Amino acid sequence: MMQQIVLGSSSQTRAEILRAHSIPFIQRECGFDEEQLSLQNPAHFVYHATKGKMQSYLASYALDRAVLCADTVVTAHGEILRKAKDVEDARRILERQSGSRVSILTCMMYKSAKCEMMDLSATHYRFKPFDKASLEAYLQGDEWKGKAGACMVEGFCKSYIEEVVGLESTAMGLSIEKLIPFLS
Ligand SMILES: Nc1nc2c(ncn2[C@@H]2O[C@H](COP(=O)(O)OP(=O)(O)OP(=O)(O)O)[C@@H](O)[C@H]2O)c(=O)[nH]1
Numbered sequence: 001m002m003q004q005i006v007l008g009s010s011s012q013t014r015a016e017i018l019r020a021h022s023i024p025f026i027q028r029e030c031g032f033d034e035e036q037l038s039l040q041n042p043a044h045f046v047y048h049a050t051k052g053k054m055q056s057y058l059a060s061y062a063l064d065r066a067v068l069c070a071d072t073v074v075t076a077h078g079e080i081l082r083k084a085k086d087v088e089d090a091r092r093i094l095e096r097q098s099g100s101r102v103s104i105l106t107c108m109m110y111k112s113a114k115c116e117m118m119d120l121s122a123t124h125y126r127f128k129p130f131d132k133a134s135l136e137a138y139l140q141g142d143e144w145k146g147k148a149g150a151c152m153v154e155g156f157c158k159s160y161i162e163e164v165v166g167l168e169s170t171a172m173g174l175s176i177e178k179l180i181p182f183l184s
Pocket residue numbers: 008009010011012013014029030070071072073083146147148151152153154171172173174
């Protein structure tokens with residue numbers, strides 16, 4: 001029986017990925033504010049955000065269970081695209097990705113009494129131009145909220161994928177295939 005871990009993240013997507021792989025977990029917030037980071041390099045950003053989340057978690061909780069933290073950003077045209085502030089911001093962020101090459105970077109840090117693991121992976125897409133009416137319909141809903149780049153590679157973006165290099169799980173926020181070997 002796999003040991004229960006702590007998902008140190010409020011992300012529903014990450015929780016769904018763990019559930020889909022039958023990994024027992026409880027979810028705890030880390031309370032780290034990424035807004036304090038002013039890093040332009042996306043890899044540096046997700047690394048320091050994940051490190052901050054892990055440090056914040058360990059300052060609040062004992063290591064009674066293994067803990068997993070992660071951070072994800074989208075980049076397009078050299079710009080880091082994070083979570084949209086409102087629907088206008090979501091429209092701007094998604095239009096930057098339409099018909100473009102987009103990379104989604106996820107950093108994960110896992111710490112247990114036995115081992116520590118850090119993984120930083122990227123998944124690269126080339127999207128066809130987004131259909132304007134479909135984009136507006138997507139923006140009228142709530143699915144884009146709380147998601148890096150307002151995008152859903154398994155949802156709205158899926159039909160526009162012309163090329164992909166990397167794991168879908170990385171693009172969704174948790175490179176699960178890289179984590180599983182470390183789980184007891
Ligand atoms: N469903 C889905 N979620 C995505 C996709 N891309 C990014 N996300 C989610 O977007 C969020 C990125 O924001 P983060 O700051 O890394 O994490 P968070 O959701 O704020 O949660 P914390 O770990 O508590 O900070 C995560 O929840 C990712 O799982 C995607 O293509 N599909």
